[in-house]
Structure formats: structure tokens, C-alpha cells
Amino acid sequence: MARAVPETHHEILAAAGRRFAVTGYKGTSLQDIAREVGCSKATVLYHFANKEALLSELMAPAIAMLEALDARIAGRTGADAQRVAAEGFVDLAVRFRREIALLRGEFPDLLQQPAFAHIQQISERLVAALAGHSDRPAARIAALVVLAGIAETCGEFLDIPDQELRPALLAVAHRALEPTT
Amino acid sequence: MARAVPETHHEILAAAGRRFAVTGYKGTSLQDIAREVGCSKATVLYHFANKEALLSELMAPAIAMLEALDARIAGRTGADAQRVAAEGFVDLAVRFRREIALLRGEFPDLLQQPAFAHIQQISERLVAALAGHSDRPAARIAALVVLAGIAETCGEFLDIPDQELRPALLAVAHRALEPTT
DNA sequence: AGCATGCCTGACCGATCGGTCAGTACCTGA
DNA sequence: TCAGGTACTGACCGATCGGTCAGGCATGCT
Numbered sequence: 272m273a274r275a276v277p278e279t280h281h282e283i284l285a286a287a288g289r290r291f292a293v294t295g296y297k298g299t300s301l302q303d304i305a306r307e308v309g310c311s312k313a314t315v316l317y318h319f320a321n322k323e324a325l326l327s328e329l330m331a332p333a334i335a336m337l338e339a340l341d342a343r344i345a346g347r348t349g350a351d352a353q354r355v356a357a358e359g360f361v362d363l364a365v366r367f368r369r370e371i372a373l374l375r376g377e378f379p380d381l382l383q384q385p386a387f388a389h390i391q392q393i394s395e396r397l398v399a400a401l402a403g404h405s406d407r408p409a410a411r412i413a414a415l416v417v418l419a420g421i422a423e424t425c426g427e428f429l430d431i432p433d434q435e436l437r438p439a440l441l442a443v444a445h446r447a448l449e450p451t452t
Numbered sequence: 453m454a455r456a457v458p459e460t461h462h463e464i465l466a467a468a469g470r471r472f473a474v475t476g477y478k479g480t481s482l483q484d485i486a487r488e489v490g491c492s493k494a495t496v497l498y499h500f501a502n503k504e505a506l507l508s509e510l511m512a513p514a515i516a517m518l519e520a521l522d523a524r525i526a527g528r529t530g531a532d533a534q535r536v537a538a539e540g541f542v543d544l545a546v547r548f549r550r551e552i553a554l555l556r557g558e559f560p561d562l563l564q565q566p567a568f569a570h571i572q573q574i575s576e577r578l579v580a581a582l583a584g585h586s587d588r589p590a591a592r593i594a595a596l597v598v599l600a601g602i603a604e605t606c607g608e609f610l611d612i613p614d615q616e617l618r619p620a621l622l623a624v625a626h627r628a629l630e631p632t633t
Numbered sequence: 634a635g636c637a638t639g640c641c642t643g644a645c646c647g648a649t650c651g652g653t654c655a656g657t658a659c660c661t662g663a
Numbered sequence: 664t665c666a667g668g669t670a671c672t673g674a675c676c677g678a679t680c681g682g683t684c685a686g687g688c689a690t691g692c693t
Contacts, residue, residue, distance in 0.1 A: 279670080297478060298561060300650065313671050318650065318670090380479060408612065411622040415608060416624050426598060427605025431589065439590040443597050447628035460640080492642050497682065499640095601684065645664085645682070653676075660669080 280318045282308050287325050292426075296381070298328055327386055330374075333367040334390065341393045343364035344400045350451045352388065357444045358399035364425040365437045372426020395416070401444075403451035410449045417447050461499045463489050468506050472554035473607070477507055477562070507568055510553075514548035515571065522574045525581045531632045537581035539626045541599065545606040546618045554605020575599070582625075584632035591630045598628050 286307040290299040301322060305312040319325045340359040344352055364371060368429065382391045401414035421440055428436050461547055467488040471480040479598045482503060486493040500506045521540040545552060553564065581594035602621055609617050 287584050295561065301652085302487070302649085312651090313673075314671055317672090324652065325474045339617070356476045357530045380476065408616065409477045409623065412609065412617070413627075415605040415638085416601035416621070417597070417628075419601075419604035420597035420628075423600035423604055424593070428593065435589065436593070441596045442590065446594075447597075447601075447624050452552075482682085483679085492679090494643075494683085495641055498642090503681065635693085638690085640669105640687105640689085642670100642687080644684090646681105647677105647689090648680080650679075654674090655672105657672080658670085661666100663666090 273340060278312065279308070279310065281314055282360075283310075283318055284329060286324070286353060288329055288373065291326070291329070292369060296374060296377050320427040321336070323384065323386060326381075330370055333363065336363050336367065337390070337393055341396060347400070349403050350425045353448060353451060354402040356397055356440065357417075357448065360401070361421065361437060361444060364421050364440065365433050367424035369429065371422055372429075378422075401448060403449070405449070405451060407445045407449070410451075413447055413449050417444050419449075460489070460491065460495065464491075464496055464499055465510060469510055469550070469554065472507070472510070473550060476616075477555060477558050480602070487598070504565065504567060511551055514544065514551045517544050517548065518574055522577060525577060528581070530584050532628060533581040534632060536585040537578055538598075538629065539622065541578060541582070542602065542618060542621045542625060545602050545621065546614050548611065549606035549617075552603055553610075559603075581618055582629060584630070586630065587630060588630070591632075594630050598625050601628075 279413055283304065284442075287304045288298070290303050290307055294303070301312045301315050305315050306323075308315070315325075319328070340356070340363060343359060344356050347355055352364070381387050382394075398411065398414045401417060402410040406412070423445065425436075464485060468485045471484050471488055472482075475484070480497050482493045485506075486496050496506070498591070521537070521544060524540060525537055528536055543556070548622070562568050563575075577594045579592065579599055582598060583591040586592070602625065605618070606621070
């Protein structure tokens with residue numbers, strides 16, 4: 272054990288993920304996390320600059336995948352954009368359903384914070400793509416319902432295996448989204 | 453500035469609705485509400501036993517309509533239940549989109565509280581009805597996506613008139629829900 | 634006039650929050 | 664042996680939360 276002890280860092284991250292998933296971000300105190308790890312609150316803040324940094328590191332992989340999807344959508348139009356966006360977002364939701372779940376409706380507040388500001392813009396582009404870049408209100412409404420519906424519910428299906436959940440969500444998305452004219 | 457009339461009660465209710473809609477229930481303090489009304493926090497708590505009572509009174513009409521829908525669903529099966537549930541829920545979402553919006557993802561926590569415990573059961577029956585009482589996982593998944601999607605997004609469309617929003621949401625719901633076999 | 638009642642308030646409470654800080658124990662390389 | 668870095672902690676901080684309480688101030692009834 273020459274290079275000692277970044278182990279606590281990872282333990283804190285895991286505990287935070289568990290607690291956030293149960294009580295949400297705002298509903299979980301640093302004390303809660305420390306208790307779960309079995310260390311002091313000061314230790315949590317030794318490893319992470321602040322509570323937001325903890326969330327940030329926890330969400331980093333999901334955000335990276337979202338940014339990759341955003342890049343893949345860019346330049347596409349109409350039905351092509353819609354298809355890529357739907358498949359990409361369902362993949363993301365299935366893969367990171369635990370991480371997404373732990374934000375449970377705290378998106379609006381969190382997106383206000385500068386650290387997550389660009390997520391807001393990405394999700395707007397995602398909605399536009401899901402709507403097939405149509406400007407009909409009905410297309411945008413359908414896109415938003417699909418996006419929010421999947422984001423809010425995917426965390427409920429932690430017991431369903433990926434290969435079963437993915438096609439089911441994708442089928443719902445394809446049915447719900449308006450066909451591009 | 454002594455207020456002549458007991459209209460303060462209603463003013464507080466309105467202010468709370470406005471603040472909750474912007475910053476959510478947990479994210480809004482009694483101080484915030486008092487500031488918006490132009491009275492003291494103690495006055496808010498003079499008119500309402502506690503913060504939860506404020507929310508409760510604010511949500512009462514929406515809850516009453518939800519209970520009425522629940523009663524209407526009871527006894528129906530299959531496609532009939534699905535149709536009534538979809539239409540009824542869309543009506544409810546459109547009519548009370550402001551009230552629903554202000555809970556923004558705080559449903560999970562709030563439903564834990566005893567005052568709202570039965571809402572949890574109603575929403576489960578609603579999901580079952582939207583799934584056409586099918587026990588196929590895909591049907592249940594579609595039902596949950598529709599329910600959550602509409603609930604989470606209807607608050608985004610405060611500027612769209614009812615007669616335009618209602619058919620659009622209903623169309624999405626009908627497309628997204630699995631046809632009962 | 635005296636009194637009760639309804640409306641409202643400032644001051645205050647205990648609890649909890651995220652975050653800071655000085656200090657301690659331990660390991661490692663010189 | 665000892666200096667210095669890493670990991671960690673208890674004590675503490677200011678802010679804010681929901682909620683309590685005694686009392687002030689009109690108003691209207693007797």
C-alpha cells in the first residue's frame with residue numbers, strides 16, 4: 272500500500288449517491304453523508320470543496336454522455352435529428368437512471384447554478400431535436416412530455432434490466448413523438 | 453398599515469402560489485411569502501396553522517378533482533378505463549397546471565407526508581388504468597412516462613390556452629399509451 | 634366607559650444547514 | 664531523528680429554517 276488512501280474519496284462519493292437517491296440533493300445534508308460513510312462532516316468537505324462539487328463529480332459521466340449526444344445531434348435535421356435524439360436520450364436515461372433519479376425534480380433549481388448552466392441549453396436543443404425541429408406547438412409539447420416523462424420515471428425501474436427497459440422506453444418515445452411532416 | 457379586511461388570508465394564499473411556482477415548496481420560506489404579501493411571517497402563521505396547511509389549502513381543488521377522477525375510474529376496465537383516465541388526467545393537468553407545476557418534483561417527498569398519503573394510492577390506480585390494467589411491463593412503463601411527462605411539463609405551458617393545450621396533450625397520451633390487447 | 638374579539642407584529646426559540654479552522658495522528662523520505 | 668505532507672477531526676460560525684408567544688391596536692358590542 273505505497274500510494275495510500277484515496278479510498279475515502281470514493282466511499283464518500285458512493286454514499287452520497289445512495290443518500291441522494293433516497294432523499295434527493297437538497298434533502299440530503301453533508302451530515303447524512305458523513306454518517307453513512309462513518310466519518311465526520313469535515314472529512315467530506317476535506318475531499319470535496321463543497322456540496323455542489325460532490326454532485327458535480329457524481330454526475331460527470333452522465334453529463335459527458337449528454338454532451339456527446341448534443342454533439343451528435345448538431346447538424347442533423349428533421350426526422351434524422353429526431354431519431355438520433357430519441358435513441359441517444361433513451362440510452363442515456365437507461366444507463367444513468369440511478370444518477371438521473373437522484374435529482375428527482377431538482378433539475379430546475381440545479382440548472383440555475385452556473386456549474387450546470389450549459390445543461391439547460393443542451394436540453395433545449397434536445398427538445399428541439401425530439402420535435403424534429405418543427406415549430407408546431409404540438410410537436411414541442413410532445414417532445415417535452417417525452418423528455419420529462421422518461422427522465423422522471425427511469426429511476427423507478429432500477430429492477431428492470433437494461434435490455435428490457437431500453438426497447439420499452441424507445442417504443443413509447445417513438446409512438447409519442449409526432450412524425451415530422 | 454392595519455388592513456381593514458380579512459382578505460389577507462386570500463392574499464397570502466395567492467402569494468404562496470406565486471412563490472411556490474417559482475422556487476418550489478421546499479425552496480420557498482414563510483419569510484418569502486410574507487415579504488411578497490407585505491406582512492410579517494407571524495401573520496402568515498396566524499392565518500395558517502403551518503406551512504403544510506398552506507400547501508394543503510392551495511392544492512385542495514386539484515386534489516378534489518383527482519379524487520373525483522379516481523371515483524370515475526373505479527369499476528372500469530381495459531380500454532374504457534384507459535380512455536377515461538387519460539382524458540380525465542389531461543383535463544386535470546390542464547386546469548390545474550399552475551398548482552401541479554409548483555410541486556415540481558417534490559411529489560415524492562410530499563406524498564410521504566400523512567396529509568397526502570392517499571394521493572399516492574390514487575396515482576397508483578391512475579397508472580394502472582392508463583396501462584389498461586395490463587400487467588405487461590411495457591404497458592406500465594408507458595403509463596408512467598405519460599403520467600410523469602404530462603405532470604412535469606404542463607406547468608411549462610402557462611401561456612398556451614386550455615383549448616389548445618388539451619387536445620395536444622391528449623393526442624400525445626393516446627399515441628404513447630399501449631393499445632389494450 | 635369598559636370589555637372582548639379579531640388582526641397583526643417584533644422578538645425570540647431550538648434545530649439544522651453548509652462551511653471554516655486550528656490542531657492532531659500518522660506516514661514517508663531525507 | 665525530524666520536517667513536511669496527507670488524512671482526518673471536534674468545535675465552532677453565521678445564516679436560515681418553521682414555529683411560538685406576549686402584547687399592541689383597532690373595532691364593535693354591552
